[in-house]
Amino acid sequence: MAAAPSGSRTRMVTLISKGGRNFKMPEAVALVSSRSCREALDYIEYRGNNTMMIKLLDIDPKPVSMLVNFCNHMAAAATSAASDDAAQRMREWEERFLGDDVDQALLYDLLSAAISIQADGLIDLVCKRVAHMIKGKTPQEIRTILGIQDDLTPDQRDEIRTDNSWIDI
């Protein structure tokens, strides 16, 4: 991996969101979280200027900034020592990061952004959040939350009910 050239500024990775807003993060940070960046940088032998640009032109600025925020936090956590305390703090940070003010639309945008640069940590986190949203709910409630259609045939529904007859709901 190329080290930062001595005496010049740190290499940055820039994410460009909808509306042309730029969000930068140091290359080291991007390498920790984003699989695509790691693979891409493997290919690039020489980069004249110091910035790698990633275009996410469909995604709003807010999710992209949250993504950068996540990557920075991950990189900081990776360098600090692992301990029960650190794990607890990480969990609390994750809960705040995807707190109640993050509505579904934002969640999906964040997911798109994470998928684009293959930030596996963030993808997992969003999946867990969605799982948390639907865990323990009735089917109709889940359909309302996620906005999906009930397309099961009556036969299939009966089949599932028989399969699950041992569960007291």
Add this chain to the structure above:
Amino acid sequence: MRTRRGACYSCHGAEAASDGPEMHRRKRRKTATEGSLAAVSGPPGCGAVAGDMFEELPDDLVVSILADVAASAGSPADLAGAILTCKRFRQLGQSKVVLARVSSRCLAVRAKSWSDSAHRFLQRCADAGNLDACYLLGMIRFYCLGSRGSGAALMAAAAVGGHREALYSLAVIQFNGSGGSKEDRDLRAGAALCARAASLGHVDALRELGHCLQDGYGVRRSVLDGRRLLIQANARELAAAVTASASLLRATGGGKVSRTGRHSCLLSDFGCRAAAAAAAGEAHAANRFLAEWFAARPLGPPGAAESPAAAQEEDGSGSGSGGLRLCSHGLCGRPETRRHEFRRCSVCGVVNYCSRACQALHWKMAHKAECTPMDRWLDANPNAAAGDAAVAAPAL
């Protein structure tokens, strides 16, 4: 209304790498005919947009979400609700990735609800590689349904995967020669399995191994090492109880502080009563199933209501089931598989146990108060005449 048609997905790392350094945009749609966007006509507002977005999520992410639901489920109903939602969930919910991550609480079948569908569910989870399911189904098959071979095989599969309850249960089976005759007991194998379970942190196995070392039972005798292990078991049990009560305190916002008092019990052979009581709340689903099963189907003498065990193909256990007893430690739930398999308390002769660990637990939770010496009397049955039939009285 926003659309997500332009969103770029490139979920497969291998493909992205082969595409070179450019950030490649590729649209990935789920398979099959359902869910064409034109057909989405759900409730207006956020729901419709969300549905739009959800439909476009690739299958592997939906599987990942369902797997997270399964892993965090606190009961079987948590996952069941998701499966009933739509075709896609039903189909993806059957995938091995999801079934392998079903949590042990989601697998916890109750004995009163046992049925073919429950059996099928456990079987599918076991086939997907879910160790808890392998263990639970193995215990049910071995003890309740009488299929010793397949039950033991399932437990072995879980044990190979490092499931410590399975390792310990197999050790108990080896020590007792369950499912076979007295000659099938393999003390060395039992001790080895105990050691493996103990190294993974299983407190009962630690205790059992400690007693084995003290008695030279299946291992070379070493009183000091045995003692060390017993103390270690006590310490672990106590530590678990303390952290459990501490987290309970945190959860309830620091309510009444329970007085634990001084713990001289660390040095006893049998451990701390309070710690055991705390652990009792966490009894494994398999033990609970066995206890409930045999509560409803008493192991009576032949001629009483036929238990399913008697109807199975294995002989030697079901046919002569007169007088089969349960382990007197109520939370264990294990039944004998042949007459006089378990060993009884040699002081009172009333209670009997599948293992010394169960004896230790029951002693401090109940039996200490009620054990009264009876005059020695010879047991008429030749099986019990062997010297090691009775468990030595606890020396406290």
